[in-house]
Amino acid sequence: MAHVRFSPWSDFDHLHTQMERMFDTRVDKRVVTERRVNFSPAVDVFETEAAFAIDLDLPGIKRETVHIEVLDGVLHVRGERSRRKRDEEAGYHRTERRFGAFERAFRLPKNVDGEAISARSTDGVLTITLPKKPEPQPRRIQIEA
Numbered sequence: 001m002a003h004v005r006f007s008p009w010s011d012f013d014h015l016h017t018q019m020e021r022m023f024d025t026r027v028d029k030r031v032v033t034e035r036r037v038n039f040s041p042a043v044d045v046f047e048t049e050a051a052f053a054i055d056l057d058l059p060g061i062k063r064e065t066v067h068i069e070v071l072d073g074v075l076h077v078r079g080e081r082s083r084r085k086r087d088e089e090a091g092y093h094r095t096e097r098r099f100g101a102f103e104r105a106f107r108l109p110k111n112v113d114g115e116a117i118s119a120r121s122t123d124g125v126l127t128i129t130l131p132k133k134p135e136p137q138p139r140r141i142q143i144e145a
Helices: 010-023 085-089
Strands: 032-034 043-047 051-057 067-071 074-081 100-107 118-122 125-131
Touching: 051 074, 074 125
Parallel strands: none
Antiparallel strands: 032 100, 043 051, 051 125, 067 074, 074 100, 118 125
16 A cells, blocks of 8 residues: 655645635636636746746647637636546546636736737646736927927
8 A cells, every 4th residue: 555645734725625615716816816617727827027927737628629818808718628438438446637617717917918918738738928018118208399
């Protein structure tokens, strides 16, 4: 039998998950909101000098089933992970992977250039790049004589 290491934080993680389900929403740094559907992919949100970026873990999800759109300053990412036919026929002893629809929504900061947003999928990770708008520069106005 394999040795299982005890983690004193596992009960807190479980409680946190249950509270998220109870309130059905979560707010992260930079006003990231989430609505649970069937599962919620893990997300990292980070910032560089030139852009914000969002990495979503989407292994096993086909690119064609993921939809990304911006509406009223909110970036929506929707998709679905389907069970493989073989999975439905097998007699599983344990299942931990989640299947079904998901949706994540992220309120965009005002300095994001919504027209320049791009997305790329590599090795099961969807990276959405949100370039920042250039900082407004003062414009000197000449006084006419």
